[in-house]
Amino acid sequence: MLMTRRICCVLLLVDALFGFDSFADDGTLLPAATSVRDAIDHYVQRAIAEHGVPAVGYASDETILRRTTLDLAGRIPTKKEQEWYAALTATQRREQLVDRLLNLPDAAYHLANEIDSHLLSNSPHNGEFREYLLWATTEKRPWDQMFRDMLLAKPAEGPLKGATQFLRTRIREVDDLTNDTAILFLGINVSCAKCHDHPLVEDWKQDHFYGMKAFFSRTYQTKKNVVAEKFFDEVKFKTTEGEDKLASFMFLTGDVVPDATPEFSDQVRKELDEKIRKAEREDDSEAPVPDFSPRLQLVDIALQEDSAAFFAKNIVNRIWARMLGRGLVSPLDQMHSGNPASHPELLDWLARDLKQHGYDLNRLVRGVALCEAYARDSEWTSTDEPPGEEYFAVARTRPLTPRQLSLSLQIAAASPDKWPDTDARDQWIQTRESLENQTNGWVREFEQPKEGFQVAVDEALFFSNNARIHDDVLRDSGDRLIGHLKGIEDDDELLTALWRGVLSRGPVDDEREAAVAWLQRDTEERVENIRQLSWTLLAGPEFRFNH
Amino acid sequence: MSEPAEFQHRRRIQRDLSRRGFLTTTAAGATAMAADMGQINALQSAAVTQQLKQQGTRVILLWLAGGASQFETWDPKPGAKTGGPFSAIPTSANGVHISELLPELARRMQHTAIIRSLNTKVADHGGGASLMETGRLRDPGLDFPDLGAVVARELGRLDSSVPDYVSLYTSTEGRRKGTSGILGARYAPMFLSDNMIPLNLAQLDAVSTVDHKDRAALRDVFAKQFSKHRNNAAVDSHMSAYQRVRGLMASEQLFNVENEPADVRARYGPTQFGEQCLIARRLCEAGVPFVKVARAWWDSHGQNFETHQELCADLDHSMSVLLDDLNERGLLENTLVLTLGEFGRTPRINASLGRDHFANAWSCSLSGYGVRGGVAYGKTDAEGNTVVDGEASSADLFATVLQALGIDHEHEYMVGSRPIPMADFGASPIDEVLA
Amino acid sequence: MDETDTPADTAAEQAVVSSVKISRSFALPGAVFCVTEGDEQSQLYFGSSDFGIYRIDSDAEKPAPEPVSDSRHESYVTGLVRSGDTLVSGSYDGSLIWWDAASGDVRHRVASAHEKWIRRLAISPDGSTVASVGDDMKTRVWNAKTADAIATWGGYELTTPHGYPSMLYAVAFSPDGKWLATGNRTGKVVIRDGATGRVEATLEAPVMYTWDPKARRHSIGGIRSLAFSSDSQLLAVGGMGLVGNIDHLGGASRIEVFDWQSGKQRYEIEDTKLKGLVEQLKFGPDDEWLVAAGGDNGGFVSVYDGAEGTLLAQEKAPMHVFDFQLSDDGSKLRAVGFERASVVEIA
Secondary structure, eight states: OTGGGOOOSOTTHHHHGGGGSSOOOSSOSOOTTSOHHHHHHHHHHHHHHHTTOOOOOBOOHHHHHHHHHHHHHSSOOOHHHHHHHHHSOSTTHHHHHHHHHHTSHHHHHHHHHHHHHHHOTTSOOOHHHHHHHHHHHHTTOOHHHHHHHHHHOOOOSGGGGGGGHHHHTTTTOHHHHHHHHHHHHHSBOOGGGGTOOOSSOHHHHHHHHHHHHHHHTTEEEOTTOOEEEOSOOOOEEEOTTSOEEEOOEEOTTSOEEOOOOOOOOHHHHHHHHHHHHHHHHOTTOOOOOOSOOHHHHHHHHHHSGGGTHHHHHHHHHHHHHHHHSSOSSSSTTBOBTTBOOSSHHHHHHHHHHHHHTTTOHHHHHHHHHHSTGGGBOSOOOSSSOOOOGGGOOSOOOEEOOHHHHHHHHHHHHBOGGGSOOTTSHHHHHHHHHHHHHHHHHHHTTSOOOOTTOOOOHHHHHHHHHOHHIIIIITOOSTTBHHHHHHTOOSHHHHHHHHHHHHHSSOOOHHHHHHHHHHHTOSSSOHHHHHHHHHHHHHTSHHHHEEO | OOOOHHHHHHHHHHHHHHHOGGGOOOTTOOOHHHHOGGGOOTTSOHHHHHHHHHHTOEEEEEEETTOOOSTTTTSOOTTSTTSOSOOEEEOSSTTOEEETTOHHHHTTGGGEEEEEEEOOOOOSHHHHHHHHHHSSOOBTTBOOOOHHHHHHHHHSOTTOSSOSEEEEESSGGGOOOOOOGGGOGGGOOEEBOTTSSBTTOSOOTTSOHHHHHHHHHHHHHHHHHHHTTOOOHHHHHHHHHHHTHHHHHHGGGGGOGGGSOHHHHHHHOSSHHHHHHHHHHHHHHTTOSEEEEEEOOOOOSSOHHHHHHHHHHHHHHHHHHHHHHHHHTTOGGGEEEEEEOSOEEOSSOOTTSOOOEEOSSEEEEEEETTBOTTEEEOEEOTTSSSEEEOOBOHHHHHHHHHHHTTOOTTOEEEETTEEEESSOTTOOOOGGGBO | OOTTOOHHHHHHHHOOOOOEEEEEEEEEEEEEEEEEEOSSTTEEEEEETTSOEEEEETTSSSOOOEESOSOOOSSOEEEEEEETTEEEEEETTSOEEEEETTTOOEEEEETTSSSSOEEEEEEOTTSSEEEEEETTOOEEEEETTTOOEEEEEOOSOSBOTTSSBOOEEEEEEOTTSSEEEEEETTSEEEEEETTTOOEEEEEEOGGGEEEETTTTOEEEEOOOEEEEOTTSOEEEEEEEOOOSSTTSOOSEEEEEEEETTTTEEEEEEEEEEEESEEEEEEEOGGGSEEEEEEESSSEEEEEEETTTOOEEEEEEESSOEEEEEEOTTSSEEEEEEEEEEEEEEEO
16 A cells, blocks of 8 residues: 555656756747746746736845845845835846946855855865855856866866865765755756656656666766776666666667777776776875766766756756746756656746856856846735745745854844945955955854754844854844943934844834833843843844844 | 732732642642643643653663673573673573673563564664664654653653752763753753752752742743744743753752662662662652663773673663662563663674774663563574574664553644654564563 | 903803894683793693683694693683693682693682683792782682682782772782782782782882773783792892883883892883883793793783893794793793794893
8 A cells, every 4th residue: 555655756757757858939928039037027027927826026225235236246245235116216226236246256155155055065164165155156157167176076276176165075885976966956866766657758867867877877087186087987787676787878868879999808807907906095195087087077967958958957946046036947956757847938937047147157146136026025915815836926934054044143232333434345245255254153053944844942042142143143242232222322323223223224113112112111121121132133033033 | 998009909910820820839849730641642642642641650770881792691602602701591481591790681682572583784883873763764854753752752741840850970971961852852861960960950049939930930921922922832932841840950859869779779789770770769759751871881992801891780770770670669560671772782792802983783681561571572693793593673662662551652743744663664572572 | 351361251241131032922722821831841721711720732733732631621821830740720709720731630629719800820949839910809829739828918909990890810820839920901010028028119000001091091011920039139020111002012022120128120121113011031041031021912921131222133922922931041941822832032
């Protein structure tokens, strides 16, 4: 009985891959010349209209500013940024905001941090990798080029060196290399195909897993930590029928790369084996380089016109998910036609657009940040059932990442006047770099949000009882928020400064009432009241989440 | 005469604040909420687990980190080439012999069932630990919850004022945080820091108790406004995390053995593991459903016999006192005590007189609630190289433990539309060790 | 130095030992913890982890072990000494057995000679008494002929300072027969008057006990071997130096030599080249050198200068060595250990 319910992830790796291995460019998509935001608006609105789904209106300007700044710059807006935005005229306001943010150094930091937590979530704080990513995002390196950097892992000096970490942190376990590459770069979790029964064609799904594995099985690391490849190796597996089979270099599309491994005589094989063994063991031994590199073949086929759909759709889906709170395909590593996208043409269009514009991630980010769905409010006030999440008719409330939270804490905890104008570029670059370094210690305190994220009681205990919050964040010295606030005599003015400093908006009436009553408690001195009042906002969900 | 507006406002706020009455906790940490059975998790099979909650079932996992030798504990082979120098002794269970290194436990076998036929195949520390703690192999796409998280969820109370999963370790080699995986951080363990007290439980001196409570109440007021129109599990978890703070802070005293009479402390003995077993008893007594005490480090690649002389003495004494103590307090009838590690040790003895990793034929034990005591299930061959009867996988063991606790091991958690049974597919509980 | 010595003689004298060479090696059943010799020094008796006592001719072309008796111990044989035609063995089973060396008949069996595992035996130089030590932390002395118990001495704690069961590993008589030294897990040496049991001196070699409080919370090491110099003035203590990862025998092989009556340490040896436990030690003729053997996962035989402890020669052994016999002239060492025996030439 239980067996028939074994639907698990991958039923359908097989007939399943059909929807995803191509761009449906048969004239049914919007023209390529459409802007990204217009294309998104078109498809999202169409689905909403077709199904008569109720949608909420726009979020407030203050909310849009905070949300966009968090998503593009990885932090809450400073006081000056809030004032700047409020002073803009309504038309073109969002464009100006987005373009400004994408030109700040913060954008490169944030994108680098996001890619880091995506690709090396099991080995966070890898300095070399982060150095590579920051360089790549600052240079606006195209995503396909970054894929090459990381998968080919050529020894290099300078910032490119860090790219090898993607492979090196997984190099001991070929299965990890295979699975992670497929999940993180191609949006497919092939691992199930190692052992689950497929209802239709058993061999294929095993072929897919082992086919991908074949691309990696020759990869090894030398004693000098250089990622290298062997000259020959074979991946064998047992089919579910117990038959022994040799894996070919098969990509997820089912396409097979011919094995161009030369025929080696036994003598040559021995010599090569010996050279490789030496390279693995000895400090001063060079690894010989084969002419035929399976990993290079994998990179080429993954990026090739006919089969690049996985690669392009995966990054589109992940960026969409980060900004809208849910992928077009969900879960994010289950791209197959048993699990269609909520907006298949939109996914196709965005993937094609990305590909045609040289895998420029910023272009995609910009388009998403400017679309209607992105600007919607996140509250559902009606008593009716809220619309399904797949319509993107209500904005999703999303937990901040550890880095976003840490940076935002640093910014909110400082006196609002401390932060220079982001237009003063040199000064701001220094400020941003210093913020990044300061938060390295903080990020370890918080958990990276994953699917089904929950706040652990550890975090509440941390905010409630840890000395760092009290002594660092809530310090009342002149350069700090509390220090700044304690110098404000007028309650209203103080509350406005506090709310803007922490929540990027002014207080509403109910809040004002409660806060004033708090400030006037006679059990403590005013500065203490200010401190604890600030705590209630910093420890609250509105600060903790992107809404 | 009507009051000035500001006083009206102040009183309204104070009414608000006092409505947050649940935050005024008693010294013992019991809150009104804890007694409220109304908020049971809807996903459970209601009837059975309701009952269990009322009985207060608990689990203590004595995790033998590094991999204890089955030859020197539960499955001795004296006289075999692989048997080592120690003999086997009879126990209070008819026909069951264990290593002479566990004499006190031998006298208490009536509470304990041994499984000698584990064949789990994974013989590296990380992989083995993950396999045994979650009852299945790692899946790159999915974070399975470990036993502690499952028990915390199934047997814990939603708004409990005590933690529902506590993880203690003796030394850094045994330090593994545990994972609640797909069940979410709500069921993540309270994990001890190096000094054996969970982090951040103590109130800072710089913050008065009044402030600590009152600001939390005000925080809740503001937070409620934020979440009112946002139906979001993560936001809800934020709220419930904060609501548990005061209650959990009160549980700090549970970790302090100085609150126990001297004779009780003396009984558990001077070792850190003994002390932690005492803490485990205190936690269970206070209603914590799952406590893991990790005793490291059994990884005796060299000097296996000396290492087991030391560690078995510690285990023998500490666990015996724990079983006795639980029994005397009427807790053993509701508490399941497990010994388990990531794997066993090789039959072959190496040149350093050590044994290496071995997962093909090894043992674990279950005592107390739901267990048929005095039973040794499964057999290994004369030299302990293979299982010859009753082969059990990690999934089977997981199912057995769940079954002992009265939890349906086939019950499924849903991840999106993907069903995840509590014990892995094809698991079957070992009835012979169940009461 | 003699006035009639030529410079060449002096030089020759000074090259006391310059080489240690394994001349042959052959298989033994199980891990062999103890060895003693017959009337012929090449004739060896040994006790094994297979619970049996064997004899073997180490000079034979193909040495083949022969069980001394049909009877066996009930656990590992850890101590074996000979007095005349009698062999006395001790075991983890806590018992001592007196055997007729030729026929293998059991002459005496003391079933619970120690309450816990017996670690080693030593025989007095005149062959009249046998001393045994075991993890009940007792030192017991027996009549080598009649098996009568002569004395039982304590002087050691049952548990280590960290609260764990302790072990008593090493025992040795002084060549003049007057003194009996014992050494335990935590590095404590007790030297007694062998007749009266009065404690004459205690020494501490605490480095040989590694307690890991942080990563693993248990210990490793202990004094494993003791040897008096031929004038009975010096006592060499063998064990292992500090260990980082106590899952393995990863410490330097370590020897401390004391002027035991004054309690002063003469010198100490920390050999990081060939590491592990020093399981057995002996001074060479005239105490000019000291030979130590033991091992980690492998084995070693090392010779050091007797007065200063400098390394003279050493060689990897093909197995972890647990015990050896040294020929009277110090030129041959017959070592037993993990599944093998070796004959070592010292020159």
